[in-house]
Amino acid sequence: MKLSIPFSEIAEIIKTKSGREVVLAQKDEKTIAVEYVMKMTLPLVGEISKSFGADLRLVGIEGEKVHLKYEVCGALNMVIRGGLALFPEYANQKYFTVDGNDVTVHLDAIENVHEALQRIDVKSVEFVPEGAVAEFSVKL
Secondary structure (H helix, E strand, O other): OEEEEEEEHHHHHHHHHHHOEEEEEEEEEEEEEEEEEEEEEEOEEEEEEEEEEEEEEEEEEEEEEEEEEEEEHHHHHHHHHHHHOOOHHHHEEEOOEEEOOEEEEHHHHHHHHHHHHHHHHEEEEEEEEEEEEEEEEEOO
16 A cells, blocks of 8 residues: 655644744655745844755664654754754654764654554655655555
């Protein structure tokens, strides 16, 4: 069986959970581009915005763990690593861990997802222009 999830739906989930609006787009079948626009209002200057982007590559799926690798420009990478060094609790959350540019998402920590993964075997995940497509079989 195959399940398609549009990027717009994934972005809406991210917005609901984090309050951040992101734009997602396919780069290739294993990589998506993620863009976030930060807006702020400064006295005497007014509103300014800065766009940040990253490429997120699906490395693999191992049981209930999804392994990703992110790539960003050098300056943003220094900011991310510096922030994680100052606040290590953000690098090792219940739902994900970060090690360098490697991110592991712990699907078993998300109750509804964990329950669903007890009933299916995920065969593959790939990105298409519209979103993500997962191929799976039902456990009997």
